[in-house]
Amino acid sequence: MANRPLVDRSASAGGIRRLLTLGGFLFLLAAGLALFGNSFGDRALLIIFGLLAVIGMLAIFAICLGLLQFAGRTGDGSIARAFVEALPVGTLIVDRKGRVIYANRAYGDITGASEAAEVRTIERLLAREPDASEAIYRLANSARDSRAGQEEFRLARAIAGSDPTPHWYRASVRPLDGDRASLQAWQIADITSEREEQETFFRDLQHAIDYLDRAPVGYLATDDEGRLIYINATLAEWVGLDLVSFRPRVQAFSDLLTQDGRTGVEKELADLAPGEIRRVEADFVTGTGQRMPVRMLCRTEASGGAPRGALRAAILKRSVGNGDGDALQAAEIRFTRFFNSSPMAIAAIDGDGRVVRANPEFARVFGAGAATGETAITEAIREANRDALRHALAAVVSGKAGTPSIDTETLGEPSRSVRLYMSPISDLPDSSGEMAIIYGVDITEQRALEDQFAKSQKMQAIGNLAGGIAHDFNNVLTIITASVDFLLLNHRTGDPSFQDLLLIKQSANRAASLVRQLLAYSRRQTMRPKMLNLTDVIADMHLLLKRVSGDHAALERQHARDLWPVMADIGQFEQVITNLVQNARDAMPDGGTITISTRNLPSAEVKGFNYPELTEGDYVLVEVADTGTGMPAEVAERIFEPFFTTKEIGKGTGLGLSMVYGIVKQSNGFIFVDTRDGEGTTFRIFLPRHVPTELAPARGDAAPPSADARTDLSGTASILLVEDEDHVRAGNVRALKMRGYEVHEASSGLEALELMQEIGETIDLVVSDVVMPEMDGPTLLTELRKDWPDLKFIFVSGYAEDAFAKNLPDGIKFGFLAKPFSLRDLALAVKSALDE
Secondary structure (H helix, E strand, O other): OOOOOOOOHHHHHHHHHHHHHHHHHHHHHHHHOOOHHHHHHHHHHHHHHHHHHOOOOOHHHHHHHHOOHHHHHHHHHHHHHHHHOOOOOOOEEEEEOOEEEEEEEHHHHHOOOHHHHOOOOHHHHHOOOOOOHHHOOOOOOOOOOOOEEEEEEOOOOOOOOOOOOEEEEEEEEEEOOOOOOEEEEEEOOOHHHHHHHHHHHHHHHHHHHHHHHHOOOEEEEEEOOOOEEEEEEHHHHHHOOOOOOOOOOEEHHHHHHHHHHHHHHHHHOOOOOOOEEEEEEEEEEEOOOOOOEEEEEEEEEOOOOOOEEEEEEEEEEEEOOOOOOHHHHHHHHEEEEEEOOOOOEEEOOOOOOOEEEEEEHHHHHOOHHHHHOOOOHHEOOHHHHHHHHHHHHHHHHOOOOOOOOOOEEEEOOOOOOEEEEEEEOOOOOOHHHHHOOEEEOOHHHHHHHHHHHHHHHHOOOOOOOHHHHHHHHHHHHHHHHHHHHHHHHOOOOOOOOOOHHHHHHHHHHHHHHHHHHHHOOOOOOOOOOEOHHHHHHHHHHHHHHHHHHHHOOEEEEEEEEEOOEEEOHHHHHHHHHHHHHHHHOOOOOOOOOEEEEEEEEEHHHHHHHOOOOOOOOOOEEEEEEEOOOOOOOHHHHOOOOOOOOOOOOOOOOOHHHHHHHHHHHHHHOOEEEEEEEOEEEEEEEEOOOOOOOOOOOOOOEEOOOOOOOOOOOOOEEEEEEEEEOOHHHHHHHHHHHHHHOEEEEEOOOHHHHHHHHHHHHHEEEEEEEOOOOOOOOOHHHHHEEEEOOEEEEEEEEOOOOOOHHHOOOOOOOOEEOOOOHHHHHHHHHHHHHHOO
């Protein structure tokens, strides 16, 4: 019979198992009766019981050897047997030792076995076939591990028969009863016809793809999120895309569009109903950055929950300006390109003030809601300007000429400053309800530059005022300090006036400190920059900053690795950090956290901070942030002004942050504050990255001279003292003469030149003020060095050395003494200059 199995040993195996099971039962029965045999005295029964015991022992040995198992019935029902026998797939059942238990007729037909003796397992049959050996090896491993497996392989010819053509087979294995299976089912099927159908399908599909690729128009498809999943070769060639490296769902469809045209195309596709076909004009950008005008026939497919369904589009390439095409079409292309790529926001407005159509720039400036007509244009600007815009639109719609422009600000984030112009179009045919055209010019950067310039002028004016006051006050302090020093020379500790004189000197020193803060703000204090690593500087200040921050504030430091070096005065920078930490502490009366962080800021990240004043370049960024009360915007605008303070009367001079501002600016850096009322404050300091180079020769020695109390400051040299302030000059002359020097004095640079012509050969040193009428100190030095090139020179000034040294020739040497100074400071500077 056709469905009769080729091999079926399952029935005989079941009979053996039943016989052995019966033997085991008889052994147990014999053992039980033997206990009572002697009492009955029947020898025949004993012999019968002995035979039963032997049979039972054999059953027990069979159980131990695995020949007998107590398991459920194997189920040899006629329905299951008929189903397996009728399978067209060759099926082979073996035990764990590889012995064949069952093979259906289909297995014999596929493997060429016509009787039970010719049946071989799949392993033995195909293990030596090179094309199938690896697949069979993997299946055998799965069988040994009681796992299911399936493999497909191709042979050069059929397993059975004389067919010489290649054949495909699918082989599989699976256990029949769990992980510790005693039986395994192997199956094998000839799938050659199935593979041929697949290959035919793929050939037809390839032909269709080839047709799409070589079509004279471009095709593309996207997923629900706007990512390209298909692009044909024609379109890829147009835009310069390499199809070999193309990967679906990696590149966005918007990447094919010009940046200024994306918003317009997105607007066109946003309200495209599923199944609707719409013509969209756009500009693609090629791999070389060129614009390519195209016309797209777009259609979207419905997709549940997605903002827009999958897009399918046919792309038609359009040409402009060759003289051969339709002039009307060329004009349309030029207008569309102008409209979409215009840097000016343009929109057509209806009578209700809603946008009928708009270009991408309009959507960028006013937002998508206004550009699509969801909201009126008046709702997209500040409320203060809405009435003015309504009246202007009404005037334009009514035909009035000469409507003035309106300056306003948009409501979006970030807010933008815009200047609006309007013109009527209601007299044009086919205006489709359009009543006016509105043009918007983004003047945000212009306004920012105007505000920045105004603020810079204000800060410069305050700085000039502060610097001028500091300079004049320095002269007054110099006179006070010198006079007090003279008085202290004539009074001893026990004198009644001694303590009053000390109080005057301490007050003068305190006033000098305030003057230095004013000079720091006006960027005219003396700076001695050197290359610093700010991480190391702040780490060395940690104990000091812990004391400054107090017990109620937690101080944290966050430093990036490999911080770039900067050029700064270490003492001045420490003052900056100390002042900022102190202000942060005062802003947190109930406690909080102060965070000091440093990191490198490459030039590519500078624009991300949106500070118009911040120029492009590499910086080291220092941030001092607190979790305190913050500041209102009107306060934050004035915090760097001298004498402006929010503290109570008597608790601050208002010069701390102004000094910080001046020091950072004098270090060629920038400082900004970000704060909101009730949300804390962050100060950001940007210091330029320093790239070490060969050091330039020093202009002069501005390092402060030092000496202990036992240093001999007397001398006999001849000194020319030039000072336009009579009291300052008199005090300095008296101080130098007390040290034994011969002093000549002049009240101006011109007088000093005349005096030098008379006694120049006897002068060893010139001590001159910097700022003087008729001829300043640097000009005097230049003139004197023409006739006396080795003449030693000391400048005295309340301003920083850099404020005047830049007007001197490179490499010129001089000493420097900053006002105000004590008599000892003057004597020490003179002694050091003469000893060089």
